[in-house]
Amino acid sequence: MTRFGRIGRVVDAGSLVHDARLALRNVLRDPRRSALAIAASAFGVVALVVAGSFIQWMLWAMREGTIETSIGHVQVVRKGYFDHGLADPLHYLITSADVDARALSGIAHVKAVAPRLSFNGFVSHGDATISFIGEGVDPASEAGFRNSVVIKSGRQLEARDDDGVIIGRGLADNLGVAIGDRVVLLVNPASGGVNAVEVPVRGIFSTVSKAYDDSALRVPLQTAQKLMRINGVHRLVVLLDDTENTDEALTAVRDRIAGTRLEAVAWPSLADFYRKSAALLSRQMSVMRVIVAAIVVMSILNTMTMNVLERIAEIGTLLAMGTPAGRVLRRFVLEGTLIGIVGSVLGVAVGLVAAYAISSIGIPMPPPPGMSEAYTAKLLVTPMLVLGSVALVAGVTALASLYPAYKAARLDIVDALRTGR
DSSP states (O other): OOOTTGGSSSHHHHHHHHHHHHHHHHHSHHHHHHHHHHHHHHHHHHHHHHHHHHHHHHHHHHHHIIIIIIIIIIEEEEETTIIIIISSGGGGGGGGTTTOHHHHSSSSSEEEEEEEEEEEEEEEEEEEEEEEEEEEHHHHHHHHHHTTSSEEEEOOTTTTOOOOOOEEHHHHHHHOOOTTOOOEOOOOOSSSSEEEEEEEEEEEEEEEHHHHHHTTEEEEHHHHHHTOOOOBBBBEEEEEOOOGGGHHHHHHHHHHHTTTSEEEGGGTTOHHHHHHHHHHHHHHHHHHHHHHHHHHHHHHHHHHHHHHTTTHHHHHHHHHHTOHHHHHHHHHHHHHHHHHHHHHHHHHHHHHHHHHHHHHHHHOOOTTTTTTOOOOEEEOOOHHHHHHHHHHHHHHHHTTHHHHHHHHOOOOOOHHHTTTT
């Protein structure tokens, strides 16, 4: 049997407890060095919790903002709309004969169903004429979409409005309009030719996208349908009470429209910018984990290697007395694991306090590229983030102690006993 032959045997619970007690005693033998190693482990957990919770909040805010400002949780459209409808929108209209929006509103977890009609054309005020992208909306349904647009002056469209328009801030500046001014919308309707309508400016809004604000406007759905001379909408945007219920609601919506020419698409397929941003932030977090793991490994390797070098004679005595090499290895691994556990627990405590303090104050953030509004970021700590951080640091600490422990268990007994004499 080799010196490590006993490692594969069933570990006796009593001996494991005894070795754990010895490991704790050995950790306390050099409190300064152990404290530095524990601090390194704690720092790793704190860094992962704080940085990870910031990224978690960014992803959550970006996801919810994307859903609530524009795309909703589920969209019901004509089949092929997302492939060909943007180039030929008038051939992909949804009418009341296809589906009743009220039937979708009765599905569990559905908070609102908003019909929307997309169109474009030119908007004129005085001597200024600018192209626009427009959307006909039902003001009553849009009320369920929190912060869909931020009104900077004036007011939102309301159910009592027979006409009117709200205009993006950039477009309003370019036109030189103010609240109460009247603008002319000029479009090419479905029947051909040209159609125009004069409407008052009810409000000026902004969103997270400056490019959108520079060209967008919204009008009541009936005004848009009258202007385009059509009876239908392009999309039914479904808003849920919670994003976690998306899969359940999507299945219910698809069952409701089965056998029709419609299809239901969930928000992940529509949020291309969010998906790419989430992938980028996830890669950044992975790099952060690698850096933290490297710092912890170097710290634990240094601590455990110094422990082995200073205790060579002690190790030789244990081996000479018949202590199996596997048990010597186990004791050193337990020391490293104990350091990792204590450091992780301390790191979680400090990380949670730091995350709460930072989140209560907020982190002022400048407008991201292509956006017009600054915002205050917070931290979002989740159980999986905390458990993942603890598992990574504690696991890396245990693995980092393996090499010094292996070297200790492989020491030659005679050479070890001569050390220090």
